[in-house]
Amino acid sequence: MATKPFSGPVEDSVAKVNDEVAVGEDLDFQRKWWRFENAAWIIFTLIIVLDLAGLFGRGPIAKAERHSADGAFDVKYERIERTDSPSILTVQFAQAAIQNGKIHLYVSNSLVKQLGTQRVIPAPQDTVVGEGGLTYTFLASRPPASVDLALQPSGPGIYDFTIGVVGSQPVEARVVVVP
Amino acid sequence: MAAVLRAFFGYFFLVMIVRIVGRRPGKQMTPFEFVLIFFIGGLALTAIVGDEVSFTNGICQIITMGLAHYSLAWARTKSRRFARLVDGTPLILLENQSWRADTLRHMRIFDDDVIASARDSGIKNLQEIDRAVLERNGEISVSRSQQNA
Numbered sequence: 377m378a379t380k381p382f383s384g385p386v387e388d389s390v391a392k393v394n395d396e397v398a399v400g401e402d403l404d405f406q407r408k409w410w411r412f413e414n415a416a417w418i419i420f421t422l423i424i425v426l427d428l429a430g431l432f433g434r435g436p437i438a439k440a441e442r443h444s445a446d447g448a449f450d451v452k453y454e455r456i457e458r459t460d461s462p463s464i465l466t467v468q469f470a471q472a473a474i475q476n477g478k479i480h481l482y483v484s485n486s487l488v489k490q491l492g493t494q495r496v497i498p499a500p501q502d503t504v505v506g507e508g509g510l511t512y513t514f515l516a517s518r519p520p521a522s523v524d525l526a527l528q529p530s531g532p533g534i535y536d537f538t539i540g541v542v543g544s545q546p547v548e549a550r551v552v553v554v555p
Numbered sequence: 556m557a558a559v560l561r562a563f564f565g566y567f568f569l570v571m572i573v574r575i576v577g578r579r580p581g582k583q584m585t586p587f588e589f590v591l592i593f594f595i596g597g598l599a600l601t602a603i604v605g606d607e608v609s610f611t612n613g614i615c616q617i618i619t620m621g622l623a624h625y626s627l628a629w630a631r632t633k634s635r636r637f638a639r640l641v642d643g644t645p646l647i648l649l650e651n652q653s654w655r656a657d658t659l660r661h662m663r664i665f666d667d668d669v670i671a672s673a674r675d676s677g678i679k680n681l682q683e684i685d686r687a688v689l690e691r692n693g694e695i696s697v698s699r700s701q702q703n704a
Binding site for chain 2: 401
């Protein structure tokens with residue numbers, strides 16, 4: 377014989393009032409929840425303000441600039457990047473960076489791999505692999521001259537990179553990639 | 556693995572956001588709440604799926620969502636406190652011919668919403684209402700007073 381499908385009495389866990397089905401309202405809990413909600417809205421607002429400021433990338437706080445010690449070049453980049461989001465790293469060259477009508481720009485492997493260099497604009501005349509990175513060669517006349525590296529990091533993390541011009545002091549910088 | 560984690564985190568994050576946003580989207584859905592639901596859904600989809608549009612990823616993320624939902628539902632049955640945290644409790648909006656103004660304000664519900672629900676239940680004036688309760692699913696249930704039954 378099959379077991380009885382229903383075995384528990386029909387009852388309400390909340391005390392009944394006047395023999396009616398209890399509402400089950402818990403105002404004490406609800407007041408605590410409203411306080412929590414208010415705190416959550418403040419935190420949400422703070423997150424959005426910080427985001428607009430660029431703490432999570434794409435804002436004034438995220439933008440950074442480094443100069444080489446001898447003034448041969450400047451690097452403009454975003455110190456806070458977002459995973460899978462494109463950004464531009466710009467290298468601006470001074471006269472000291474141009475030798476015999478050419479610029480030899482060294483970038484470390486972390487800039488190519490972890491920070492995901494997608495394109496180099498303009499395309500280099502030549503690329504040499506070695507010394508833990510790539511050395512691009514560009515034809516150059518007189519300043520102002522600049523090269524853009526289109527970046528698109530593939531994963532979150534903290535990455536250090538080195539960038540330099542041959543014959544000049546390299547610049548080291550750190551980029552935080554948020555998820 | 557990252558896609559599965561994104562789906563898992565995304566599910567619980569959406570549960571939290573929807574819980575904090577309030578119960579109005581549950582049943583008292585007006586056009587601007589439609590916008591909220593579709594917009595949140597679309598944005599969540601973009602962030603959770605990302606550029607992994609393979610069939611395998613779709614299946615794995617759907618299963619992850621199913622598992623996340625199952626574990627949440629299971630935890631609700633095991634702990635009354637957890638259930639209260641996830642669902643909230645019913646809230647009285649009107650009782651003994653008095654509005655619970657504090658509750659209405661905190662839940663961002665107008666008296667018009669209660670009156671609309673009353674009309675829906677065939678009640679024609681406020682004196683006929685015994686009690687109006689905002690249920691956990693966002694519905695406003697209105698009971699008729701005994702004298703007018």
